[in-house]
Amino acid sequence: xxxxxxxxxxxxxxxxxxxxxxxxxxxxxxxxxxxxxxxxxxxxxxxxxxxxxxxxxxxxxxxxxxxxxxxxxxxxxxxxxxxxxxxxxxxxxxxxxxxxxxxxxxxxxxxxxxxxxxxxxxxxxxxxxxxxxxxxxxxxxxxxxxxxxxxxxxxxxxxxxxxxxxxxxxxxxxxxxxxxxxxxxxxxxxxxxxxxxxxxxxxxxxxxx
Amino acid sequence: xxxxxxxxxxxxxxxxxxxxxxxxxxxxxxxxxxxxxxxxxxxxxxxxxxxxxxxxxxxxxxxxxxxxxxxxxxxxxxxxxxxxxxxxxxxxxxxxxxxxxxxxxxxxxxxxxxxxxxxxxxxxxxxxxxxxxxxxxxxxxxxxxxxxxxxxxxxxxxxxxxxxxxxxxxxxxxxxxxxxxxxxxxxxxxxxxxxxxxxxxxxxxxxxxxxxxxxxxxxxxxxxxxxxxxxxxxxxxxxxxxxxxxxxxxxxxxxxxxxxxxxxxxxxxxxxxxxxxxxxxxxxxxxxxxxxxxxxxxxxxxxxxxxxxxxxxxxxxxxxxxxxxxxxxxxxxxxxxxxxxxxxxxxxxxxxxxxxxxxxxxxxxxxxxxxxxxxxxxxxxxxxxxxxxxxxxxxxxxxxxxxxxxx
Numbered sequence: 001x002x003x004x005x006x007x008x009x010x011x012x013x014x015x016x017x018x019x020x021x022x023x024x025x026x027x028x029x030x031x032x033x034x035x036x037x038x039x040x041x042x043x044x045x046x047x048x049x050x051x052x053x054x055x056x057x058x059x060x061x062x063x064x065x066x067x068x069x070x071x072x073x074x075x076x077x078x079x080x081x082x083x084x085x086x087x088x089x090x091x092x093x094x095x096x097x098x099x100x101x102x103x104x105x106x107x108x109x110x111x112x113x114x115x116x117x118x119x120x121x122x123x124x125x126x127x128x129x130x131x132x133x134x135x136x137x138x139x140x141x142x143x144x145x146x147x148x149x150x151x152x153x154x155x156x157x158x159x160x161x162x163x164x165x166x167x168x169x170x171x172x173x174x175x176x177x178x179x180x181x182x183x184x185x186x187x188x189x190x191x192x193x194x195x196x197x198x199x200x201x202x203x204x205x206x207x208x209x
Numbered sequence: 210x211x212x213x214x215x216x217x218x219x220x221x222x223x224x225x226x227x228x229x230x231x232x233x234x235x236x237x238x239x240x241x242x243x244x245x246x247x248x249x250x251x252x253x254x255x256x257x258x259x260x261x262x263x264x265x266x267x268x269x270x271x272x273x274x275x276x277x278x279x280x281x282x283x284x285x286x287x288x289x290x291x292x293x294x295x296x297x298x299x300x301x302x303x304x305x306x307x308x309x310x311x312x313x314x315x316x317x318x319x320x321x322x323x324x325x326x327x328x329x330x331x332x333x334x335x336x337x338x339x340x341x342x343x344x345x346x347x348x349x350x351x352x353x354x355x356x357x358x359x360x361x362x363x364x365x366x367x368x369x370x371x372x373x374x375x376x377x378x379x380x381x382x383x384x385x386x387x388x389x390x391x392x393x394x395x396x397x398x399x400x401x402x403x404x405x406x407x408x409x410x411x412x413x414x415x416x417x418x419x420x421x422x423x424x425x426x427x428x429x430x431x432x433x434x435x436x437x438x439x440x441x442x443x444x445x446x447x448x449x450x451x452x453x454x455x456x457x458x459x460x461x462x463x464x465x466x467x468x469x470x471x472x473x474x475x476x477x478x479x480x481x482x483x484x485x486x487x488x489x490x491x492x493x494x495x496x497x498x499x500x501x502x503x504x505x506x507x508x509x510x511x512x513x514x515x516x517x518x519x520x521x522x523x524x525x526x527x528x529x530x531x532x533x534x535x536x537x538x539x540x541x542x543x544x545x546x547x548x549x550x551x552x553x554x555x556x557x558x559x560x561x562x563x564x565x566x567x568x569x570x571x572x573x574x575x576x577x578x579x580x581x582x583x584x585x586x587x588x589x590x591x592x593x594x595x596x597x598x599x600x601x602x603x604x605x606x607x608x609x610x611x612x613x614x615x616x
Contacts, residue, residue: 029610032529034529034609034610034613035610055534058528058531058532058533058534058536059527059531059533060530061529061530061531062530062531063531069532069613072525073522073525073526073613074531075523075526075527076220077221086527086529087531089214089418090527090530090531090532090533090536091531092211093213134530138531155287168369178485203214
């Protein structure tokens with residue numbers, strides 16, 4: 001990956017597209033502070049991540065970034081509520097505040113009724129909604145979604161996209177990797193990668209749906 | 210991450226796979242259990258020794274001829290009643306009694322076909338105050354008995370039971386036959402004391418001799434001896450027996466015109482010597498048992514390595530949502546400690562039971578000290594830390610991207 005110049009402003013809803021091997025995963029790892037660029041810089045919310053020591057990165061992942069993965073990545077032995085509480089546990093939030101905020105996050109994704117369920121007692125769409133609640137619970141600067149609808153049927157896909165759009169309207173910044181053009185069409189801006197380079201970056205016209 | 214949350218989640222993980230957890234803990238359980246069992250038996254035998262010495266009283270001292278090589282021994286060196294008379298009037302001595310002991314006599318039992326060896330001790334009038342036995346019936350040996358060389362004997366309740374078939378007040382005044390190479394002689398029972406070792410002796414039937422006490426003068430006549438086995442005394446100041454001991458040894462050497470031929474040991478010294486031996490033996494066997502703790506620790510490390518590999522993805526997830534390396538490290542160390550801590554607790558329980566059972570079989574007391582429990586808990590937790598750190602560190606240093614990709 002080389003010579004990529006990408007600006008995402010607060011409140012944007014960006015999708016990153018590209019075939020496999022195009023560099024979009026590397027991009028996501030760098031955006032998610034899981035990896036550092038070998039050259040160049042990455043500024044997140046005013047912090048130069050490329051110059052931040054590794055020890056600080058976990059704190060930045062915790063407070064500034066919310067991950068949503070294709071395979072949900074929930075902890076199977078924990079209930080929905082406990083999964084959503086986990087980022088706050090690492091942030092050192094007190095128990096009562098933790099519970100309250102986790103409940104609020106689950107309400108925002110429409111899962112207030114299923115907080116005690118474990119991941120294997122839920123549908124794929126519901127699991128992904130738990131993951132979204134977990135991603136937004138620490139009020140991050142950006143939500144990074146890596147193929148969030150890749151494992152879902154079309155009905156659940158629509159529900160998830162709808163949640164993202166609503167969160168975006170409420171002010172969340174969202175960057176989403178996808179290879180489905182229909183899904184990308186719901187976002188406000190599409191960035192396309194090929195062979196490690198950015199080949200297009202344009203706003204979505206008209207605003208679908 | 211909060212400690213309580215961490216412990217809670219560690220418990221959930223450890224209890225999530227009960228069979229594996231139990232097998233992992235087994236090494237620790239066996240190690241801790243054997244150490245606890247062995248130390249409890251060791252403590253028990255130490256306590257038994259101490260109790261026996263307690264019965265004998267504080268500040269009791271025994272004067273005897275040193276076991277030098279026979280070449281240097283002269284009949285004039287032997288302790289006699291003259292030595293007793295010499296020491297009797299010294300200051301610093303509360304009670305003093307000469308003793309003569311012999312084991313090769315036998316006593317006729319109730320069953321006319323049976324006899325048992327008699328351990329006869331000839332004593333002075335102070336002996337009762339020195340030994341402080343529990344007198345059940347009759348009287349102890351008096352100065353009058355000694356002066357008149359009366360053929361009286363004080364027996365224990367267990368001997369009474371075996372010789373007369375019963376033990377009550379009416380035994381006092383009856384006669385008992387003691388057989389020597391000179392033939393059988395009859396002695397009148399003047400008193401009955403409680404046998405402090407009755408319980409232990411019960412288990413071995415007639416292997417223990419019947420111990421009995423008679424006036425020193427009578428014993429010397431019976432055995433045809435003028436010598437003494439030793440002289441027993443009680444110091445007025447039990448905390449300062451060393452000076453008295455030196456004085457007595459010097460006096461005897463002077464009296465016999467010898468040097469360094471006599472010893473005067475206090476019970477506390479003997480107790481310390483015996484406790485040291487038991488302590489060393491216990492420590493030695495415990496350390497052999499403790500080796501199994503190391504093996505158990507390696508088992509814990511092995512399973513923790515497997516756990517870390519199995520939960521690579523979980524580690525990736527936790528890291529992606531903001532867990533620090535130290536959080537991950539702490540989580541796995543706590544799990545290892547919980548494994549070994551629970552193993553330690555179960556080991557204490559099993560060790561306690563095994564100690565009791567072994568004690569019953571060997572006829573020994575089993576005493577679990579608070580110290581050995583605390584040490585067991587500390588050691589098992591320490592094993593968790595020592596053998597848990599390496600796998601936990603491995604987990605903490607996993608690359609989150611790789612870990613998230615792990616299937």
